[in-house]
Amino acid sequence: MKRTIPATSPQAYVDALTGWRGQCVRELRAAVRAAAPLDERIKWGHLEMATLELREGTAIAPRTVRQLARRAVALGRELGDPTQAARSASRGGKVRARAGARPPRA
Numbered sequence: 001m002k003r004t005i006p007a008t009s010p011q012a013y014v015d016a017l018t019g020w021r022g023q024c025v026r027e028l029r030a031a032v033r034a035a036a037p038l039d040e041r042i043k044w045g046h047l048e049m050a051t052l053e054l055r056e057g058t059a060i061a062p063r064t065v066r067q068l069a070r071r072a073v074a075l076g077r078e079l080g081d082p083t084q085a086a087r088s089a090s091r092g093g094k095v096r097a098r099a100g101a102r103p104p105r106a
Contacts, residue, residue: 009042013042014026014029020056024058027062028060028065031069032065032069032082034062035070035073036070036071
């Protein structure tokens, strides 16, 4: 695997992408930013996002991206900062599910 220097900012990460990956990330980022004001962070040398595997030719409508971003923001407001829950869990703390939460689909 080729080692690269981690990006110093979200913009630097986006600027370093070329080809279909760069185009895809720029379009996704624009749609997400249009949906809600969010903090962007670099984690493990790349933008931190929910897992979504994209391959060349994958099509995602900007409307879908905006809806997903709005739902993520609403969930964050309801449940709090997920990075805090992850830190608590990594230190042996318990992560509490919200009342009435449905179990994940199999």
